[in-house]
Amino acid sequence: MTGLPAMTRFAIVLGLLIFGSTGGEIAITYGMKATGEPVRLRPKEVLQFLLRALCNGWFWVGAPLMALAFYALLVLLSWEPISLVIPASALSYVVGTFGAKYVLGEEVSAARWAGVILVCVGVALVAKG
Amino acid sequence: MTHERKLRVKTLFMVSLMVVCANVGDLMLKRGMARIGEVQPTLAGLARVFPLTVSSGSIWIGIIFLSGFMLSYMTVLSWADYSYVMPAGAFGYAVLTLLAVVFLHEAVTPRRWLGVIFICVGVLLVGQTKPRTTAAAAAAVSEAAA
Numbered sequence: 001m002t003g004l005p006a007m008t009r010f011a012i013v014l015g016l017l018i019f020g021s022t023g024g025e026i027a028i029t030y031g032m033k034a035t036g037e038p039v040r041l042r043p044k045e046v047l048q049f050l051l052r053a054l055c056n057g058w059f060w061v062g063a064p065l066m067a068l069a070f071y072a073l074l075v076l077l078s079w080e081p082i083s084l085v086i087p088a089s090a091l092s093y094v095v096g097t098f099g100a101k102y103v104l105g106e107e108v109s110a111a112r113w114a115g116v117i118l119v120c121v122g123v124a125l126v127a128k129g
Numbered sequence: 130m131t132h133e134r135k136l137r138v139k140t141l142f143m144v145s146l147m148v149v150c151a152n153v154g155d156l157m158l159k160r161g162m163a164r165i166g167e168v169q170p171t172l173a174g175l176a177r178v179f180p181l182t183v184s185s186g187s188i189w190i191g192i193i194f195l196s197g198f199m200l201s202y203m204t205v206l207s208w209a210d211y212s213y214v215m216p217a218g219a220f221g222y223a224v225l226t227l228l229a230v231v232f233l234h235e236a237v238t239p240r241r242w243l244g245v246i247f248i249c250v251g252v253l254l255v256g257q258t259k260p261r262t263t264a265a266a267a268a269a270v271s272e273a274a275a
Contacts, residue, residue, distance in 0.1 A: 009170055029206050037207035041139075046204065053203065070195075074182060075170065077155075078162040083229040083237060086155055087222055087244070106210045115254030122247025123222065125240055 010079065013072050018092045020069030024062040026099045031058030033104075083126070090123040136208070143205040144214065148221040150198035156228055157191030222248050 004012075035053045053059050076085045097116050100106045108116075165181045168174055182188050205214055223245045229235040 032207045078168040082159040115251045118251030122244040125244030
């Protein structure tokens with residue numbers, strides 16, 4: 001991948017970052033919904049909640065995908081300024097919202113779609129510099 | 130305080146914690162990678178950089194903050210929808226841009242700041258919707274209220 005133009009290699013690794021983070025988050029969300037929320041936000045109950053989460057198979061699907069995303073992020077940060085890398089990673093909003101609607105079955109209202117679109121346009125402007 | 134209002138306050142608190150942890154974590158990762166230098170995208174390049182990343186203090190501090198982010202994120206996802214939490218966390222992009230200017234002295238053009246305003250308006254729109262929409266989640270709310 002060393003011979004590739006800077007933009008192409010950036011796009012490939014960004015794709016890995018988005019795939020890893022979105023896939024990982026959707027898998028973990030699925031697992032968390034099955035785990036159920038802690039009754040109160042107290043250390044003991046949060047810890048018990050986390051132990052329950054660790055016993056869920058979906059967590060172990062999500063965790064390696066998030067590790068892939070993490071390493072992709074480190075590589076991108078070594079190449080470009082953070083004010084480009086982090087906003088560019090927000091392209092995952094498009095993928096993630098579709099995932100939330102069609103994989104998790106969440107209802108996404110018109111206002112929420114508008115909000116997500118505005119966020120994406122903003123992120124695109126930020127990325128253009 | 131009504132149950133829905135309580136849920137909103139609880140969600141807002143956890144989302145704020147997420148934003149702080151994510152931004153500090155990302156800034157520390159950038160600091161660590163700036164010291165390590167450009168990664169060559171080959172197996173040899175990745176193998177060379179891996180031990181440098183696991184022995185970097187800045188990257189470990191970044192990981193601790195990002196773990197804080199994950200903890201608050203996973204907790205909030207247990208009661209709020211993914212598509213609600215995800216854009217709400219986008220407010221962090223505005224904070225991150227400011228931090229990139231202040232601490233890393235990165236140049237931010239007026240167009241980039243316009244983008245930040247778009248992000249904030251988008252986040253406000255997202256924040257006006259109910260944090261739960263799925264039937265299972267709604268049932269859990271009425272069960273908790275009963």
